[in-house]
Amino acid sequence: MDLLLTAGVLLASAFAGIIGSMFGLGGGIIIIPLLTLGLGFEMKDAIGASLIGVIASSTGAAGRYVSEGLVNIRLGMLMEPATTVGSIAGAFLAVYLDQEILALAFAAVLLYSAYYMFKKPEVTVHSRREGFCRFLDSSYVDPQTGEKVEYGVHNLRRGLLASFAAGNMSGMLGVGGGIVKVPAMNVWMGVPMRAATSTSNFMIGVTAVAGASVLYVNGLVPPVLAATVALGVFAGASMGPRLVRHTAGRTLRRYFAIVLIAISALMVLEALGLGGA
Amino acid sequence: MESERRLDRYVSMVLRAGMLLSVAVMAIGLLLYILSPGPADSIPLDRLPEELMNGSSVAVISLGILFLIITPLARVVAAALVFAVDREFRFVLASLAVLAAITLAIML
Numbered sequence: 001m002d003l004l005l006t007a008g009v010l011l012a013s014a015f016a017g018i019i020g021s022m023f024g025l026g027g028g029i030i031i032i033p034l035l036t037l038g039l040g041f042e043m044k045d046a047i048g049a050s051l052i053g054v055i056a057s058s059t060g061a062a063g064r065y066v067s068e069g070l071v072n073i074r075l076g077m078l079m080e081p082a083t084t085v086g087s088i089a090g091a092f093l094a095v096y097l098d099q100e101i102l103a104l105a106f107a108a109v110l111l112y113s114a115y116y117m118f119k120k121p122e123v124t125v126h127s128r129r130e131g132f133c134r135f136l137d138s139s140y141v142d143p144q145t146g147e148k149v150e151y152g153v154h155n156l157r158r159g160l161l162a163s164f165a166a167g168n169m170s171g172m173l174g175v176g177g178g179i180v181k182v183p184a185m186n187v188w189m190g191v192p193m194r195a196a197t198s199t200s201n202f203m204i205g206v207t208a209v210a211g212a213s214v215l216y217v218n219g220l221v222p223p224v225l226a227a228t229v230a231l232g233v234f235a236g237a238s239m240g241p242r243l244v245r246h247t248a249g250r251t252l253r254r255y256f257a258i259v260l261i262a263i264s265a266l267m268v269l270e271a272l273g274l275g276g277a
Numbered sequence: 278m279e280s281e282r283r284l285d286r287y288v289s290m291v292l293r294a295g296m297l298l299s300v301a302v303m304a305i306g307l308l309l310y311i312l313s314p315g316p317a318d319s320i321p322l323d324r325l326p327e328e329l330m331n332g333s334s335v336a337v338i339s340l341g342i343l344f345l346i347i348t349p350l351a352r353v354v355a356a357a358l359v360f361a362v363d364r365e366f367r368f369v370l371a372s373l374a375v376l377a378a379i380t381l382a383i384m385l
Contacts, residue, residue: 052342052346055345055346055348055349056296056345058349059296059299059345059348062289062292063289063292063296064289066285066288066289066292067285067286069282069285071285073284073285073288074368074371077353077368077372078371080353080378081371081374081375081377081378084375084379084381084382088378088381088382088385091385135365135367135368138281205348205352206349206350206352206353206375208349209346209349209350209379210378210383211382212346213379213383216319216322216346217322219318219319220319221342222317222319223306223317223319223320223335223338223339223342224307224310224317224335225317227303227306227307227338227341228307230300230345231300231303
């Protein structure tokens, strides 16, 4: 890699790190096309490097999100195994199912979530202190308004199913699960947007570890490219949480809906054979 | 509430430490690599110690990547320990389920 290319990789990954850490996504959906279409790397190198980048995006921002009290660690740790098992199932099912149809179906779900997030106001549920969900009650101080927000979590079962589906999606299509988990937490489970994106960001590192270790052991993580991507993503992921601090939860939710629309458009293009990722 | 803050504190400490360690090692490795570029092929895990002894820059980079991959696992272990100390056994179980699911994914 010459210096110009290195600078390109750093910039591309810093951008992915900012977007990924702001919205609780892995950022792979941004890194992979930038590396392959934008900078001419091979797909297999881009995949290995981007998984390392996803871990960096999570680790880099989660330290801050957790210490600000925004991450619902208990909820995250319940959803993580569901996602991982979902991705294993997805990898097996991918062989039997038509990827194009699958991508279109998921794109439709994402578009519906975007519509919902635009149209319906956020509903936070107050803790009812009953059932298992009482262990998941959480609170945080909103960094933008300075108000203390207390919330309960409901529809845990549906949320776990959504995590499983999010894992399925990443196992079958290679698209990260954050894009499914954030709306599931926010729309179904009553988790405020800020906590939902932070918790998703926190979870994604663990979800990516399984895939990353397999690629690493099989020599499919190109060291120099992956480390360059990781450093760029780290830089971006340290900026993302600071940008989010000054954004109102409601605005964040709107931006997220826009990201959802953009990603479903990418998936449709891809399914129709027009994309490059 | 107090226990939630303690959980936050330890988990974020592990995440930050892992990040600093992997960034430092990867940056040193990349710097060495830029100073004397060579083949950039990935190094098998069992040959990593030997290559590190030989002062291979790519081996240093690979070590940094390894630290990065281990960090999310380390924070699961840290959370499990805090849950165990707080006698929240449901969540100790959840943490173990996370590790089990990842092991399963790697073995398959």
